[in-house]
Amino acid sequence: MESVTRRAGRPRSFDPDVALDTALAQFWEHGYEGASLARLQEATGLTAPALYRAFGSKEQLFERAVKRYQDKQGFALNDQLPFRRAVAEYLSRAAREFATGPGRGCMISTGMLATSPDARVAAEAVRIERERALDMIRNRCDDALEQGELPEGTDTESLARALAAVIQGMSVQARDGADTRQLQGLAEAALAVIPSRG
Incomplete structure (x- = not known):
């Protein structure tokens, strides 16, 4: 019966979610190009044809891994907290997770x-x-300005880009070996970019 026939090259225990999580870990650790097809095959236990059947192409697999990463690891500024506290929490979480993620x-x-x-x-x-x-981040900065949490005239575009740059810089430093304490220190120093209401 065709419905129960196993496709060639695909392990009997194949689980697309497990394979996607495994590929995600490879992309996260090695980057897109560093996660070669051979590395992905070895990690998932799938042959190249089986990977292509399941996910289309390496680029399509990466796109799905990016979406999975955002679903599982992504986080945003908490809109239930005052702006400065929300930024502090956001950067503190990044410090913890960037230093300990796979x-x-x-x-x-x-x-x-x-x-x-x-x-x-x-x-x-x-x-x-x-x-x-x-x-x-930009929308949250605009809301904070509108709610009076930031001084009138604050350049929210520049502030948003500065905070995004801090997050990206923390990520690079984590890749270079910075630990949670070091990243937390950076997060605390970065709060100085938020203008005070005076």
């Missing part, structure tokens, strides 16, 4: 910092996620 740092910030022209689709996937993160 791949260290943020997959979105560091997974595609440099890549070949052949990986344009994958590079675009993480660029879009970085832009979404920036939009989230």
